[in-house]
Amino acid sequence: MDALTQRAALVDRRPMNWLERIYLWEIAKGMGITLKHFFKKKVTIQYPEQTRPFSPVFRGLHVLNRDEEGRERCTACGLCAVACPAEAITMEAAERLPEEENLYREEKYAARYEINMLRCIFCGLCEEACPKDAIYLSETFAPANYSRKSFVYSKDNLLIPDPVKDPENYAKAKGLIDKKKKLNS
Amino acid sequence: MTLLALDWAFTLEKIILIAIIISISLVVAMYATYAERKVAGFMQDRIGPNRAGPFGILQPLADGLKLFFKEEVIPNHSNKFLFILGPCLAMLTAMMTSAIIPWGGKVELGGRIVDLQVADINIGILYIFGVVSLGVYGMMIGGWASNNKYSLMAALRGASQAISYELALGIALIALLMLTGSLSLRTITDQQIQGNWWNIVYQPLGFLIFFICSLAECNRAPFDLPEAESELNMGYHQEYSSMKLGFFLFAEYINMFISCTVIATLFLGGYDMPFVDEAGLSGITALLVGLLALFGKTFFLIFVFMWIRWTLPRFRYDQLMNLGWKALIPLALLNMVITGAVVLFTMK
Numbered sequence: 001m002d003a004l005t006q007r008a009a010l011v012d013r014r015p016m017n018w019l020e021r022i023y024l025w026e027i028a029k030g031m032g033i034t035l036k037h038f039f040k041k042k043v044t045i046q047y048p049e050q051t052r053p054f055s056p057v058f059r060g061l062h063v064l065n066r067d068e069e070g071r072e073r074c075t076a077c078g079l080c081a082v083a084c085p086a087e088a089i090t091m092e093a094a095e096r097l098p099e100e101e102n103l104y105r106e107e108k109y110a111a112r113y114e115i116n117m118l119r120c121i122f123c124g125l126c127e128e129a130c131p132k133d134a135i136y137l138s139e140t141f142a143p144a145n146y147s148r149k150s151f152v153y154s155k156d157n158l159l160i161p162d163p164v165k166d167p168e169n170y171a172k173a174k175g176l177i178d179k180k181k182k183l184n185s
Numbered sequence: 186m187t188l189l190a191l192d193w194a195f196t197l198e199k200i201i202l203i204a205i206i207i208s209i210s211l212v213v214a215m216y217a218t219y220a221e222r223k224v225a226g227f228m229q230d231r232i233g234p235n236r237a238g239p240f241g242i243l244q245p246l247a248d249g250l251k252l253f254f255k256e257e258v259i260p261n262h263s264n265k266f267l268f269i270l271g272p273c274l275a276m277l278t279a280m281m282t283s284a285i286i287p288w289g290g291k292v293e294l295g296g297r298i299v300d301l302q303v304a305d306i307n308i309g310i311l312y313i314f315g316v317v318s319l320g321v322y323g324m325m326i327g328g329w330a331s332n333n334k335y336s337l338m339a340a341l342r343g344a345s346q347a348i349s350y351e352l353a354l355g356i357a358l359i360a361l362l363m364l365t366g367s368l369s370l371r372t373i374t375d376q377q378i379q380g381n382w383w384n385i386v387y388q389p390l391g392f393l394i395f396f397i398c399s400l401a402e403c404n405r406a407p408f409d410l411p412e413a414e415s416e417l418n419m420g421y422h423q424e425y426s427s428m429k430l431g432f433f434l435f436a437e438y439i440n441m442f443i444s445c446t447v448i449a450t451l452f453l454g455g456y457d458m459p460f461v462d463e464a465g466l467s468g469i470t471a472l473l474v475g476l477l478a479l480f481g482k483t484f485f486l487i488f489v490f491m492w493i494r495w496t497l498p499r500f501r502y503d504q505l506m507n508l509g510w511k512a513l514i515p516l517a518l519l520n521m522v523i524t525g526a527v528v529l530f531t532m533k
Binding site: 024027030031033034035037038040041042043044046 | 493
């Protein structure tokens, strides 16, 4: 019968010769192998300081996007909540007041926008459903916490940093989003 | 009044020396735990502990502190006295061996000739044997007093292993003693310094047997059957917690340090720095060079102990006994006979 793969190796079942039976030479060979590994490059990634690079298709925690002037893009249309198979997203819409034009991009906005990260399955369907480019999945994942409540992320946790007030962090987060956009298009 | 006629300076000198040696053994044992974890890590392509202090050098302190803070548990059904005696004995015997090791040559300090050996007794090697054999009592008493089947089994294994390997160890040493003609470790070292070669050149097989048996005596892998984690749940350690457990673990490392020093003294020339003529150096320099040489050899041997541990899997019990009784003892006997014949015919 042919082997299923070409990788099968035949086990050597010959009786041990004298050199193998006295065991010492074989031990020396084994110790040579461990010594080689002693000087090899270590594979450890020092986690909190270093992180393993994620794949560009990684789906982590959500980010609520803003436009260049720092106005929230979300219009609380609810399409993401409808698309969500885990029913993790809830929101409340509100009408923009005249003096809030620098805060929200369109007349309607999300007064409350919550994602329950314990329910979320990070499928990314919200990202696909959004017609306003308002929600993206970032490269961070939900950190550990002590209470269930703290896993319900509100707008404070989700919103991208304001490009006017905090351009540095905004650029960082924006970079990820752009990378994602390029990938999706 | 005869009591007061003691040489007080001599007593003081020895007490200070003992204190220094014990603290050095403890520090070395402490850092041996760190080294063990580092070596294990490096051999498995990992980094090992590196969080406590720079490069993790405070790790042993953190480990010790943790052990001190753990709850002290004494099982209900155990013999309380023996249960506490076990780790004490393990620690005591581990420390006692260091008394007769010549750590360096004699030096003149402030008009006194100071001997860097606590006791230069003429039966040094016999003393080592006595104390090493006592060492197994710590394990046996601890295992028995735990009143637990795994601990008892581990204690039995440890005892039978120690007995089996002590025989080969002793016979390997007898061959060495035939060559040196002395039981005093000081004399053996001096001979190696004055002679051209270390004893390992004259006794390669003896060195190998001695080394393997030392591994077994220290309960180091691949002979760590008494604490086989996978079969015996850590063996005789099982019921121990807090610093009593720490003592057992610590005693193992002290044992390792001391037996490496003994091997270095017996076979690798002790405090003899190769290619350096000690007689030409001044007192303090010679002392430092000697210490450097001895500790260098010891640390290298400790590294080899660890290297072996992280390379080889554990022996099965029957393999252990086969190796001890059917391989090492006949080899040691053969070595002894050959050495005896050579000594008889050549060294008249």
